[in-house]
Amino acid sequence: MFDEKYERIDRRSGTNFHYFLLLPCLVFFGFYSLFNHSVFEFSFTEQDIDPKKVVLDALETNLASNWSRKYTAEPHLAGTNYGLVKWTEEKFAEYGFDTTIDPYEIYVSYPNDHDLNLVNSSGDVIYKAPLKEDELKKDPTTKGNDTIPTFLGYAANGNVTAEYVYANYGTREDFDTLKENNVNVTGKIVIVRYGKIFRGLKVKFAQDNGAIGVLLYSDPGDDHGITPANGYKQYPHGPARQESSVQRGSVQFLGGIGSAPGDPTTPGYPSKPGAERQDPHASIGKIPALPISYREVKPILAKLNGQGKKIKGFEGELEGFKYYTGPNSNYTLNLYNDQIYNITTMWNVYGEIKGEKTDEVIIIGNHRDAWIKGGAGDPNSGSAVLLEVARALGELKKAGYKFKRTIVLHSYDGEEYGLLGSTEQGEFFADKYQREVIAYLNLDVAVSGKHFKLGSSPVLNKILLEIAKELVYPEEGVGSLYDHYVKAKGGEHIPTLGSGSDYTVYLEHLGIPSVDLGFQEGKEDPVYHYHSNYDSYYWISEFADKGFVYHNLAAKYLALLTLGISERELINFGLQDYSKGLLSYLNTTISRVPKEWLSKPIKLQECYDWSDSVYISKVTNGYYAPDRPHGTRSMMMKYTSNLKNKHTLETVIDHAFENLHSLHNSTLSFDAQTAYLQEKFEEPNQPFWQKIRLHYQIKYHNKYLQYFERNFLHSKGLHERPWFKHIIFASGRYTGYAGQNLPGLNEAIEDEDFDRFVRWLKIVSKTAKRVSKRLHN
Structure with a gap:
């Protein structure tokens, strides 16, 4: 073949x-x-070194606590604390990496002043919210005057006074439910609880429904029963949420309709000096918003009892509130938000160890910035793990080991505001990354509990599970990390990715296989004080991860994963998991199609759009690009002729399944060939001519593996979201964090747009057919 x-x-x-x-x-x-030794790298030094042993031996010394203490000792809001930028660069250099600091000029907001008052019908202020978290004697991070105020990044400035309405989680469905119950939010301030969807979309949906301001709070009902009402003491005396805890965060729209992550003034292109600036309000709101604690919101919400509607599904566990929607005409809120908006320099830090295959690169990324002085879980558990991986790989380099592929570490700035540092550099280096990068491995909250979590592109599923089998889970009697994961998940299922972290630009904009990993809190774990002052060194060392055991396990896992991808001669991807996933996604999607659509006739479509062919050729370096016929006319006639046999949607669906099944069969054969070539490579004492032939076979095969994910990009992007190029995976436009598989199809169903559904079905089907043909050939 x-x-x-x-x-x-x-x-x-x-x-x-x-x-x-x-x-x-x-x-x-x-x-x-x-x-x-440049083809097969059979050097004497490498044969003497067991890279896994060197890495694991290095990590027997656990320094994660040191790095956590360093990162959480000072405020490091995005675009501030250049000292930590330089320190991170120095650590990368110390461990043998070539370093770079990469600056971007980004539009961002910083807190200046805020106020929140409950006012009665006489105009008297009957309650003034402190808008401040308590200082705790046991937690040094919470003390002093250097903590960051409670605020929401990109929340609009304003001073508004109005009646207020409780809107549950503030989802699109929640606002629809309010309308159905004749609860009008126009001209009102909306109060919503955290959860379900990204906070920025809560503000967007409130604004779209006519609200003039938003308050967001954390409801004890979302703490899985770890509450004072159930006998648990509050932090720092126990695992329950501290009642003054406030979740800061960004209210950028992220993946919403018409928006994109990154600098809102430079959508789709990097924020380097001199960049053209656009109106940011496609991606950020125009109404003020504040975050508050559940202690602060209780006297406010209590005034809604007996007012408006009581809606099933809107209930939480806030003491003294009966979960009525309001409004109460006897009370108003005065909400004041003042932030300083400007163009600010943000700094990414990179460290690189060059491999012998310089055009095959693995990037490991974590963001450095935090909303608070601490940030022990988010992001600096990931920062600590990243430095531990750097230290372990540095030991391997020091031992004289020659890496097969280039490994690059990234420490991003500005993730919290909307994936700023990662998105801008991804846009800046787009051509280079699409040419060279094999995979992106993401750390964010590497540790906030004991439960292993994975999300990935399916091509990585096989190796993710293989590596988990090599490590012991710390809890006695559990077995391996794999055993723990499979038991918790009820099988080997690894979810796909949405958004909310730095992998977004890699997978959904550039088509680079990505994974997000870490240990998160479960239902019986201490409540995680996300984006609060209490996400501190004291909390993580005394409650979440005593002895930094899970930090150490995360570092071992990530280091072995990096070696598993970088050091095997054939890129360690499993394409059949991808094609199997595609069949599953399409099955799920088709089950949602309205029955009356199935028998609808299909209109003849225009001929093939060659701009997409040019785009796919570009992002795969010519791999997978369809062979262009001798003339557009012949292609159009063939396309139209084929369509005459497809009279209804049902027949087009059947044809799409045929193409996906064909792709699955091709990936089975291709994976078998991958295994065969790896086996041949490992055979000793081959004649030189066989080595030469095998070298080029492997090189050719690896390029197909490297560029496989890129093939599922669409040049024009998703409907009303052109930044999102991937046709299989995307951030949900109504969820933000959660992903949506086959987004073009599912969005068309949500919008009841039959013609758009047909168009996206043809895009998916055509792509499957093209990739199948190329793999088979």
Whole structure:
């Protein structure tokens, strides 16, 4: 099969005569490579080194606590604390990485002043919210005058006074439910609890429904029963939420309709000096918003008891509140928010160890900025793990090991505001990354509990589970990390990705396989004080991870995962998991299609859009690009002729399934060939001519693996969200955090748009057919 491929390549470049001219050069190169170890890297030093052992031995010394203490000792809001930027760079350099600091000029907001008053019908202020978290004697991070005020990044400035309404989680469905119950939010301040969806979309939906301000609070009903009402003491005396805890955060719209992550003034292009600036309000709101604690919101919400409607599903567990919607005409809220908006420099820090395959790169990323002085869980558990991985890989480099592939560490700035540092650099280096990067491995909250979590592109599922089998889970009697994960998940299922962290630009904009990993809190774990002052070194060391055991396990897992991807000769991807997933996603999607659609006739479509072919050719370096026919007219006639046999949606669906099944069969064969080539590579004492031939077979095969994910990008992006290019995975436009598989199809169903559904079905089907054909050939 592979000999035929090379012959076809030669034919396309001219004639077979060129092949014979090239053959002596290849033979010479083969001899040269064998003597210089540049093809198969069989050096004496590497044979003497067991890379896994070196890495795991290095991590037997656990320094994660040191790094956590350092990062959480000072405020490090995005675009501030250049000292931590330099310190991070110095640590990367200390461990043998070549370093770079990469600045961006980004539009962002900082807290200046805020106020919140409950006013009665006489105009008297009967309650003034402190808008401040308590200082705790046991937690040094909460003391002093250097903590960051409670605020929401990108919340609009304003001073508004109005009646107020409780709107549950503030989802799109919640606002629809209020309308159905004749509860009008126009001109009102809306109070919503955290949970279900990204906070920025809560503000967006409130604004879209006519609200003039928003308050967000954390309801004890979402703490899985770890509450004072159930006998648990509050932090720092117990695992329950501290009642003055406030979740800060960004209210950028992230993945909402018309918006995109990154700098809201430079959508789709990097915020380097001189960049053209646009109106940011496609991605950020126009109404003021504040976060408050559940202690602060209780006297406010209590005034709604008996007012408005009591709606099933809107209940929480806030003491003294009966979960009526309001409003109460006898009370208003005065909400004041003042922030300083400007263009601020943010700094990404990179560290690189060059591998022998410099055009095959693995990036490991974590963000450095936090909403508070601490940030022990978010993001600095990930920062600590990143430094531990750097230290372990540095020990391997120091031992004389030559890495097969290039490994790059990234420490981003500005993630909290809307994935700023990662998105801007992803846009800036788009061509380079799409050419070179194999995979992106993401750390964010690496540890906030004991439960292992994974989310990934399916091509990585196989190796993610393989690595988990190599490590012991710390809890006695559980077994391996794999055993723990499978028991908790009820199987080997690994969820796909949505958004809310730095992998978004890699997977959903650039088509680079990505994984997000870490240990999160479960139902019986201490409540995680997300984006609060209490996400501190004291909390993580005394409640979440005593002894930093799970930090250490995360570092071992990530280091082994990096080696598993970087050091195997064949890129360690499993394509059949991807194609199997596609079949599952389409099955789920089709089950949601209205029955009356199935028999609807299909209109003839326009001929193939060659701009997409050019785009796919570009982002795969020519791999997977369809062979262009001799003339557009012949393609159009063929396309139209085929469509005459597809009279209804049901027949088009059947054809799409046929193409996906064909793709699945092709991936099975391709994975088998991957295993075969790896086995052949490991065979000793091969004749030199077989080594030369195998070298080029592997190189060719690896390029298909490297660019496989890119093939599922669409040049024009999703409907009303052109930044999101991936046709299989995207952030949900109504959820933000949660992902949506086959977004083009599912969004069309949500919008009851039959023609758009047909168009996206053809895009998915055509892509599957093209990839299947290329893999098969």
